[in-house]
Amino acid sequence: MKADPRGVLTGTHFLDGDHACCEGALAAGARFAAGYPITPSTEVVERFASRVPKVGGTFIQMEDELAASITLQGAVWGGAKAFTVTSGPGFSLMMEHIGYAAMTETPCVFVDVQRGGPSTGLPTLPAQADMMQARWGSHGDYEIIALCPNSPQECFDLTIQAFNFSEEFRVPVMFMMDEVVGHMTEKVIIPPADQIEVVPRRHTRKAVEDYLPYGTNGDGVPEMAHAGEGYKFHVTGLTHDEHGYPNMTPATQDKLVRRLQNKIHDAIDRITLLEEECFDSEDVVVVSYGITSRVAQRAIEMARERGLKVGKLRLITCWPFPEKRIRELAATTKAFVVPELNLGQMVREVERAANGKARTFAVPHAGGSVHRPEDILKVIVEASR
Amino acid sequence: MTILDVTNPVEPFLRTDRMPHIWCPGCGIGTTVNCFARALIESKIDLQSLALVSGIGCTGRVAGYVKLDSFHTTHGRAIPFATGLKLANPKLNVIVYSGDGDLSAIGGNHLIHAARRNIDLKVICVNNLIYAMTGGQTAPTTPGHAITSTSPYGTCEPAFNLPHLVEAAGAVYVARWTTFHVKQLARSIGEAFQKKGFSFIEVISPCPTLYQRRNKLGDGLDTMKYYKEKSKVKHGAPTSEVGLTMTGEIIVGKFVDRDRPDYQSLLHAQMVESLGESYVEPSETVCSCS
Known part of the structure; x- marks a missing residue:
């Protein structure tokens, strides 16, 4: 269905990523947010608190x-449709309820504007060190989807995508921004509402007596x-059967937890969003995401100026990890170079998917600033030898 | 021979397909559910408008046994879940049904803030003075000197006086009964349905398996006798004077019944004042269905 025009601020704007994320949520149909102040994410809900009473919704702090x-x-x-917004320490506190949303199949969006950690860390400075936490932070086996924008425009576009995925798969979606993307101001084009596709709730049309709250019709999503x-x-939140009733047997657990995983695994091709600039048999492919992909872009250009054959793979969908594409590229590439604002998180996934077919080089950074392009270039040069 | 139709009047309110329940013999939680169902019958409230939210623990299992839209949430978070439910659909009558540990320890912060905001929730807090589901550990409500599995030599911490706490935080309706006072409890629940705002009903309830046994206070029946003998009805009693001890008097009754604008009325008034005609009521557009 098309977006409700009341939530869509059609036009060309000059917005930071946090504000663009808020506009994306409104365009996607979010009419409820609950938040707690935390730098560098609070601007998202500040704008929501200002905007949503005029479009028919509620914010509560x-x-x-x-x-x-x-x-x-x-x-x-x-x-x-509802979401919350936070940063590292708050994200840590939210882990239990990411698990609850996964278990109860509650469609919703968690925005994490990443800052340096651990603990209070660097409240005003960037990092990308919550990437594994986004995937594994709550206990038990479950799947989530995580998207990583690298510009205010994408903060708008991909927030809509995050809500759409959450509704389509009834899964909590992690929207993994970082401080630089959140606070950088750029041109953001918001299209007319009738050009914005919005996925409605998978609301049952069944009669009361025929409705099975956790029964599925083949695609695994009730x-x-x-x-x-x-x-x-x-x-x-207990292990439950198709009626939604607690049923704590190994058989029910197996059926439920596998379905929660498979509904995402089975749709991985549709969920995987990549930006790719790979030609035939590059020596090196730089794999990056979020703000780091923009620094990597410069490093790739510098390497090409030196005559190196370098490709680019930007992960827009970070979870589920797009391992199929990494596996394919590993067959024709000497090495992957993975810069990220942490001491090595997604690089482990790249290495796992490459499975020894291509070498993998990390370009770690503890956070607090972005990489220097020269630091990435140095590793590209080393990797292409 | 006449065959009597012996359908229990509360049966239509229960998920009979989930019986038998998990509660122990002599436990008071089932009694409170019976009173709750009787209050629903008496008040003739529209069942479709009711949603019941529980946290974790023995009382947390109530959500799984009532034939209502019911949510068994995470430990301590029934109140914030219920807050979201109520704000998204103000037409719902939202009941929070949980235990003392869930509501006043791990969920204590949410309890006081929901009372402060005066969110229109009806909270039924079954207080068995202990963490029962996990095997009888000390709760913030455990009276001094009581033996629990984590205070084997007796509790030394002062206990929460829950009516005093929630009154101070802003609740508009505060009552306490024991599971002996079934009529009064059902009536109180009915009264709470008539209130707009944060209502809190504490029900003192036995845990014969863990609390009474360890403290040599007898079985479920002995506890009923204790409740009968030592309870004193004092409507309007100052909540500062209703703290509990292990074997002493239990002050019961309706302690607070006052009016204060609830959260949604305040929100509406504030928005109308600040935004005038550009304010759009949330209830008009909240549903995201196609």
Whole structure:
């Protein structure tokens, strides 16, 4: 369906990434946010608090991130599209409710504007060190989707995509920004509402007596009902059967947890978003994401000026990890170079997917600033030998 | 011979396909559910508008047994989940049904902030003075000197007086009963449905398996006798004076019944004042269905 025009600020704007993310959420139909202040993410909800009363929605500032990350899920079961926004320390507090959203298949978006860690770390400075936490931070086996924008324009476009994925697969989607993307101001074009595709809730059309809250129709994603509609359904974080009732047997656990994984695995080609500039048999492919991809771009140009054969692969979808494409490239490439603002997170995934067919070089950075292009170039040169 | 139709009047409110329940013999939680169902019958409230939210623990399992839209959430977070549910769909009557440990320890911060905001929630707090599901550990409500599995030599911490806490934080309706006071409890739940704002009903309830046994206080029946003998009804009692001890008097009754604008009324008034006609009511557009 098309976006509700009331939430769409059509036009050409000069926005920072945080504000663009807020506009993306409004365009996607988000009418509820619960938040707790934390640098460098707060501008997203500040703008939402200002904008949403004029388009018919609610913002509430909760007492902590534990509350914010579950309040939004209550709102989803009340019928709203909802999200929360945070940064490292708050993201840590939200982990339990990412697990709850995955287990109860509550469609929602968690925005993490990454800053340096661990702990309080570097509140005002960038990092990309929550990438593994986004994937593995809550206990148990589950799948999420994570997207990584590298510009304010993408903060707008991909926030809509994040909501759309969350509704399509009934899964929490991690929107992994970083401080630089969040605070950089650039041109953002917001199209007319009738050019914005929005995925509606998978709301059941079944009669009350035929509705099975966690029954699926083959694609592994159940239909949803909202409170107050007469379905009298039950939702629990316990292992549950198709009725939504607790059923703590190994067989039910196996069926449920495998379905939660497979509904994402089975759709990985559709979920995988990449920006690629690879020609035939590059010596080196630089794999990057978020703000680092923009620094890597300069390093790639410098390497090409020196006559090196260098390709570019930008991960827009970081989770599920696009291992198929890495595997394909590994067959024709000597090496991968993976710069990221952490001491080695996604590079492990690249190395795993390359499976020894191509060498993998990390370009680590502890955060607080971005790489210098020369530092990435140095590793490209080394890798292409 | 006449065959009597012996359908229990509360049965239509229960997920009978989930019986038997997990609660121990002598436990008071089932009694509170019975009172809750009777309050629903009495108040003739529209069941479709009701949603019940629980946290984790023995009382947290209530959500799984009532035939309502029901949510068994995470430990301590029933109130913020319920807050989101209520704000997204203000037409819902949202009940939070959970235990003392869930609501006042791990969820204590949410309890006081929801009372401060005066979110229109009806909170039923079954207080068995202990963490029962996990095997009988000390709770913030455990009275001094009581033996628990994590205070084998007796509790030394002062306990929370929950009515006092929630009154101070802003609740508009505060009552306490025991599981002996079934009529009064059902009536109180009915009254809470009539209130707009944060209502809190504490129900003192036995845990014969862990609390009464370890403290040599007898079984479920002995606890009923204790409740009967030592309870004193004092409506309007100052909540500062209703703290509990292990074997002493239990002050019960309706302590607070006052009016204060609830969160959504305040929000609406503020937005209308600041935004005038450019304010769009959330209820008009909140549903994201196609």
